Amino acid sequence: xxxxxxxxxxxxxxxxxxxxxxxxxxxxxxxxxxxxxxxxxxxxxxxxxxxxxxxxxxxxxxxxxxxxxxxxxxxxxxxxxxxxxxxxxxxxxxxxxxxxxxxxxxxxxxxxxxxxxxxxxxxxxxxxxxxxxxxxxxxxxxxxxxxxxxxxxxxxxxxxxxxxxxxxxxxxxxxxxxxxxxxxxxxxxxxxxxxxxxxxxxxxxxxxxxxxxxxxxxxxxxxxxxxxxxxxxxxxxxxxxxxxxxxxxxxxxxxxxxxxxxxxxxxxxxxxxxxxxxxxxxxxxxxxxxxxxxxxxxxxxxxxx
Amino acid sequence: xxxxxxxxxxxxxxxxxxxxxxxxxxxxxxxxxxxxxxxxxxxxxxxxxxxxxxxxxxxxxxxxxxxxxxxxxxxxxxxxxx
Numbered sequence: 001x002x003x004x005x006x007x008x009x010x011x012x013x014x015x016x017x018x019x020x021x022x023x024x025x026x027x028x029x030x031x032x033x034x035x036x037x038x039x040x041x042x043x044x045x046x047x048x049x050x051x052x053x054x055x056x057x058x059x060x061x062x063x064x065x066x067x068x069x070x071x072x073x074x075x076x077x078x079x080x081x082x083x084x085x086x087x088x089x090x091x092x093x094x095x096x097x098x099x100x101x102x103x104x105x106x107x108x109x110x111x112x113x114x115x116x117x118x119x120x121x122x123x124x125x126x127x128x129x130x131x132x133x134x135x136x137x138x139x140x141x142x143x144x145x146x147x148x149x150x151x152x153x154x155x156x157x158x159x160x161x162x163x164x165x166x167x168x169x170x171x172x173x174x175x176x177x178x179x180x181x182x183x184x185x186x187x188x189x190x191x192x193x194x195x196x197x198x199x200x201x202x203x204x205x206x207x208x209x210x211x212x213x214x215x216x217x218x219x220x221x222x223x224x225x226x227x228x229x230x231x232x233x234x235x236x237x238x239x240x241x242x243x244x245x246x247x248x249x250x251x252x253x254x255x256x257x258x259x260x261x262x263x264x265x266x267x268x269x270x271x272x273x274x275x276x277x278x279x280x281x282x283x284x285x286x287x288x289x290x291x292x293x294x295x296x297x298x299x300x301x302x303x304x305x
Numbered sequence: 306x307x308x309x310x311x312x313x314x315x316x317x318x319x320x321x322x323x324x325x326x327x328x329x330x331x332x333x334x335x336x337x338x339x340x341x342x343x344x345x346x347x348x349x350x351x352x353x354x355x356x357x358x359x360x361x362x363x364x365x366x367x368x369x370x371x372x373x374x375x376x377x378x379x380x381x382x383x384x385x386x387x
Binding site for chain 1: 336
């Protein structure tokens with residue numbers, strides 16, 4: 001199976017400028033078209049292990065990242081996401097084009113993939129069981145996810161947990177992990193050798209960089225996992241790690257609040273969340289040190305601290 | 306007599322004395338106490354008066370009346386003059 005890394009830089013850019021670069025990301029095939037070098041650079045750096053698809057394969061999502069026209073071609077050039085003629089995002093500076101690609105693909109999945117319950121959550125796996133980490137921005141979800149992945153947990157997703165409606169399995173969608181501000185340097189120190197995209201400063205979220213997903217997680221993207229735990233993480237400065245069981249009915253509501261398509265799925269969404277709550281142990285988790293947090297997850301997975 | 310609002314199926318999950326319930330008419334999800342859920346099950350089985358509900362649920366009539374008013378606002382039960 002050919003991967004993106006088998007393409008020369010020139011071939012990758014050629015595909016992106018003609019028919020689109022098609023590749024598999026977990027359950028989905030994306031087709032990306034863009035003349036903007038930042039997009040090609042990011043894909044080259046972080047998506048090398050993803051399987052290529054050819055121009056006859058079915059595509060789930062077409063993503064065109066196009067330069068904004070007019071004076072913007074010369075003065076502080078901007079990029080815009082075009083999806084089947086829709087332009088749902090505000091334009092951004094060119095150097096944020098790769099981040100825009102990531103956000104755009106998340107937007108496509110969360111808005112269209114309704115054969116899944118889609119929870120705004122990171123999800124990692126060990127020994128066949130998945131730990132789901134729903135949390136609002138600023139909770140340290142992605143930092144914790146990156147730390148766990150760097151210590152041997154399989155990345156299923158940093159942002160979108162996909163629960164298959166028909167059987168409740170977690171379907172992987174491993175993609176680069178989005179890190180912000182101090183977390184970039186923190187994970188760089190915690191996991192030396194980690195590959196990041198070029199950090200982009202002055203975004204709406206501060207400085208952003210994406211972490212390349214482990215090759216093993218990408219290679220195993222078709223292996224589903226059984227939900228094992230739901231952990232609502234919260235970074236609290238100088239706090240000792242504390243794992244507190246959460247009443248299930250309350251947890252149900254928190255999960256529903258964090259699901260993009262819970263209301264849209266109606267009774268099927270209610271059943272999916274109910275089955276998920278039945279199948280998992282559920283906790284609130286506060287932590288400050290990554291090593292402590294990883295040790296708690298190792299204990300959860302039954303591996304000893 | 307109070308009855309379950311037609312169209313409600315009472316899809317629910319219960320844990321540790323708390324219940325979540327899917328409202329088939331609004332699409333909302335409600336968090337209910339055990340007592341509220343018992344009332345719903347009772348009126349689903351057969352339309353009931355406040356006195357009947359108070360007896361079967363082991364509560365006083367004032368509490369039942371208050372809970373019925375809440376459940377009526379959610380379109381889970383309705384009063385029928387039958």
